[in-house]
Amino acid sequence: MKKNTPDVQGGPASYIGVAVWVMLLVIAASMPWWAERANLRLLAEFFYMLALAQMWNLLAGYGGMLSVGQQAYIGLGGYALVLLGLRAGINPFLVVPLAGLVAGVAALPIGFVVFRLRGAYFAVGTWVVAEVCRLLLANTTSLGGGSGLSVIQAVRDIPSWWREAFTLWMAVGLGGGATLFVYLLLRSRHGLALTAVRDSEQAAESLGISIGRIKWSVYVASAIGCGMTGALIFITKLRVSPEAAFSVDWTVAMFFIVVIGGIGTIEGPIIGAVIYFLLREVLNGFGSWYLIVMGAVAVGFMLWSPKGVWGLLVKKFDLHLFPVQRRLRLNIKKHLGSQ
Amino acid sequence: MTQWINILIQGALLGGLYALLATGLSLSFGIMRMINIAHGDLAILAAYLALAIAEPFGVNPFLTLLVVVPVMAVVGYVFQRTILNRTLGSDILPPLLVTFGVSIIIQNLLLEIFSADTRSLKIGTLSTDSINLIGGIAVGTFPLMVMMTAIGVLGALQCLFSFTKLGRAFRAASDDSETAQLMGINNKHIYGLAMAIAMAVTAIAGIYLAISTNINPAEGSARLIYAFEAVIIGGLGSIWGTLAGGLILGIAQSIGLQFDPGWGILAGHFAFLAVLMLKPNGLFPITRDR
Numbered sequence: 001m002k003k004n005t006p007d008v009q010g011g012p013a014s015y016i017g018v019a020v021w022v023m024l025l026v027i028a029a030s031m032p033w034w035a036e037r038a039n040l041r042l043l044a045e046f047f048y049m050l051a052l053a054q055m056w057n058l059l060a061g062y063g064g065m066l067s068v069g070q071q072a073y074i075g076l077g078g079y080a081l082v083l084l085g086l087r088a089g090i091n092p093f094l095v096v097p098l099a100g101l102v103a104g105v106a107a108l109p110i111g112f113v114v115f116r117l118r119g120a121y122f123a124v125g126t127w128v129v130a131e132v133c134r135l136l137l138a139n140t141t142s143l144g145g146g147s148g149l150s151v152i153q154a155v156r157d158i159p160s161w162w163r164e165a166f167t168l169w170m171a172v173g174l175g176g177g178a179t180l181f182v183y184l185l186l187r188s189r190h191g192l193a194l195t196a197v198r199d200s201e202q203a204a205e206s207l208g209i210s211i212g213r214i215k216w217s218v219y220v221a222s223a224i225g226c227g228m229t230g231a232l233i234f235i236t237k238l239r240v241s242p243e244a245a246f247s248v249d250w251t252v253a254m255f256f257i258v259v260i261g262g263i264g265t266i267e268g269p270i271i272g273a274v275i276y277f278l279l280r281e282v283l284n285g286f287g288s289w290y291l292i293v294m295g296a297v298a299v300g301f302m303l304w305s306p307k308g309v310w311g312l313l314v315k316k317f318d319l320h321l322f323p324v325q326r327r328l329r330l331n332i333k334k335h336l337g338s339q
Numbered sequence: 340m341t342q343w344i345n346i347l348i349q350g351a352l353l354g355g356l357y358a359l360l361a362t363g364l365s366l367s368f369g370i371m372r373m374i375n376i377a378h379g380d381l382a383i384l385a386a387y388l389a390l391a392i393a394e395p396f397g398v399n400p401f402l403t404l405l406v407v408v409p410v411m412a413v414v415g416y417v418f419q420r421t422i423l424n425r426t427l428g429s430d431i432l433p434p435l436l437v438t439f440g441v442s443i444i445i446q447n448l449l450l451e452i453f454s455a456d457t458r459s460l461k462i463g464t465l466s467t468d469s470i471n472l473i474g475g476i477a478v479g480t481f482p483l484m485v486m487m488t489a490i491g492v493l494g495a496l497q498c499l500f501s502f503t504k505l506g507r508a509f510r511a512a513s514d515d516s517e518t519a520q521l522m523g524i525n526n527k528h529i530y531g532l533a534m535a536i537a538m539a540v541t542a543i544a545g546i547y548l549a550i551s552t553n554i555n556p557a558e559g560s561a562r563l564i565y566a567f568e569a570v571i572i573g574g575l576g577s578i579w580g581t582l583a584g585g586l587i588l589g590i591a592q593s594i595g596l597q598f599d600p601g602w603g604i605l606a607g608h609f610a611f612l613a614v615l616m617l618k619p620n621g622l623f624p625i626t627r628d629r
Contacts, residue, residue: 295443
């Protein structure tokens with residue numbers, strides 16, 4: 001039977017790429033046994049930021065839905081930790097997937113509102129919704145109001161080694177999982193449909209793609225990813241407050257990572273996250289200068305190389321570690337053989 | 340009853356400030372089809388420029404307008420010509436991302452230079468004076484000034500758009516930039532001028548903001564949301580719609596504030612979302628959405 005979408009072909013680099021990536025994940029996961037605690041923390045942070053960046057890249061880079069409000073789901077994940085972990089006494093690491101569920105369910109009505117808006121309006125609308133979430137929780141005195149509350153009680157009973165180890169494993173799982181999810185999604189026909197919608201809604205619709213459904217499912221998927229990551233983030237931060245949980249700084253960080261690394265590529269967020277953390281560590285002690293430098297770098301890339309660092313590498317070496325683009329390659333031998 | 344009339348008046352006057360803040364955004368949105376995320380931060384930048392002049396030299400904050408407004412106009416023109424024009428095209432993402440980056444740069448530069456302390460421009464008793472009308476209704480003098488300025492600026496823009504050659508070029512570049520170019524209009528220059536005007540108005544808004552409330556370097560993004568809401572409620576490209584948007588937002592906020600101090604801003608956001616649910620293109624859209 002003939003498939004009606006062209007296959008994605010990867011070169012040797014893609015096998016090496018996947019192998020190296022898996023190896024790195026395994027090394028990262030083994031770190032609790034041999035690395036220092038500070039490094040574990042940093043690595044966990046790297047992976048959860050990667051997870052967020054992949055989710056934002058999926059929305060903005062592949063779906064063309066420029067959300068400035070993904071912090072809504074990070075914050076909801078954080079507050080799911082408060083309700084389920086602190087109040088209901090569920091193991092905080094079990095709360096992480098549940099927080100994804102909470103965020104996903106919240107994304108349904110929110111999607112109903114924001115999908116009435118397009119382009120710029122969508123960007124502003126998502127931001128306003130995130131602000132509404134922040135203000136609603138800041139007005140809920142039973143959840144700590146504006147000053148928030150501590151979740152130390154929820155994690156206190158877990159031995160410290162296990163806490164650090166589980167945090168890292170879950171971060172690796174989320175970062176690696178988000179990357180894998182985007183990769184597999186884009187290799188499927190749904191991914192093709194998604195990028196078609198991004199490039200032209202009219203053309204995609206005329207080819208029989210249900211625009212509403214594909215946008216919704218990607219939006220909800222991204223919300224789930226951000227919600228799970230949010231819960232994990234606040235397990236490490238130990239204190240949830242509306243200001244921190246729903247801060248637009250989360251989206252700013254995702255934006256930097258994705259734009260510098262390369263928007264609309266899977267490799268981009270990985271490289272972008274490495275650069276983000278390198279810059280942050282190098283400029284550590286210079287106050288907010290790392291943000292200024294990062295902002296300048298991001299603006300520079302948008303102006304002169306909109307596809308980011310990864311785009312430069314692709315242009316130079318035709319490298320594809322996670323191939324998702326459909327490329328027409330005429331296989332003459334096979335063609336002749338079938339005659 | 341009197342109390343509610345006072346609340347409505349306060350809200351409406353607050354709306355004047357929002358409208359002033361939103362006008363620059365509305366211009367760049369309407370003419371360049373560009374969303375300037377750095378808009379709020381540019382307003383705060385103007386406010387800090389005014390602070391840097393007014394505080395050490397003891398100058399009246401209103402006199403700083405004479406310096407800050409032209410400076411910001413030049414900044415706007417240069418910003419548009421050197422950076423923003425390069426990002427314009429059919430895709431809305433590049434200008435959005437670039438201005439997002441610029442917003443972070445301005446915010447953190449201000450933080451490094453002026454620290455995170457809140458500051459405000461002092462105008463003495465004028466900031467608390469009010470005019471008493473019949474029946475216990477009072478109107479704040481300064482808020483009234485802000486509203487008059489907003490109406491004046493919007494009226495001047497309306498005249499510019501309707502009766503001048505430049506205004507016609509603005510409208511042409513907005514409606515169909517390619518055809519406008521065929522007719523001999525230099526779009527890049529026109530966009531630069533539009534941004535210069537937008538930034539001049541934003542400078543006024545920023546200075547008024549710093550007079551009416553305390554500001555800090557991070558204030559820009561919070562203010563940006565209100566400005567966006569005013570523009571979108573009013574409808575793309577509608578000058579008076581922006582004023583209406585500001586009024587609706589200001590009145591919603593001051594009514595919400597009466598019920599609970601935490602609900603003011605929230606009520607504004609709900610009003611915005613409600614308008615968009617009913618009319619996704621805003622109340623009085625004039626320019627076609629491309």
